[in-house]
Amino acid sequence: GNSVTQMEGPVTLSEEAFLTINCTYTATGYPSLFWYVQYPGEGLQLLLKATKADDKGSNKGFEATYRKETTSFHLEKGSVQVSDSAVYFCALLRRYGGSQGNLIFGKGTKLSVKP
């Protein structure tokens, strides 16, 4: 079946540190991949996406590359800020066949950035 595995948190970093949050997936076919971010007390917001192999999604200094050979979509940022403190969710979307349109989420990784 389809599943998403992301690194467990919490992750605590100092401001300006490098961030990597690992995400791997299992899926049949060619899913789209997403990173969503949830700030405290808010809903989920789309951070970035990639729809095919080797696509790189980027937004607000965050990047992730769709790696079909390693079934991965790791999130990276070169220099985190306190305002990046949030919970990050990796997700896949099947575009065809059964369960089309249903997002499959990882369990989330809580990031805390200290000044």
Added chain:
Amino acid sequence: NAGVTQTPKFQVLKTGQSMTLQCAQDMNHEYMSWYRQDPGMGLRLIHYSVGAGITDQGEVPNGYNVSRSTTEDFPLRLLSAAPSQTSVYFCASSRTAEYEAFFGQGTRLTVV
């Protein structure tokens, strides 16, 4: 610029009570869905709809009903609330099933 609107934001229910969580979107999206978020579990799909008049079950549908009489609205009904339904509920919509989802702000429900 409302997007996806959920009401209420907070609710406390007694075991056995029923209630409806409201969800409305103003983006003319065909696809709508309900998720619940529990600590350490990520988000799990409860029910979804690919268009007005069409609904289907997700991963954890038991104890919940939905209907989709209009494109804009997708209410979630708890038939007889149980403590296991204490959770944060998110409604989401997307243009079609192939596009990224937009989420509401969530409803925090406590069943005592």
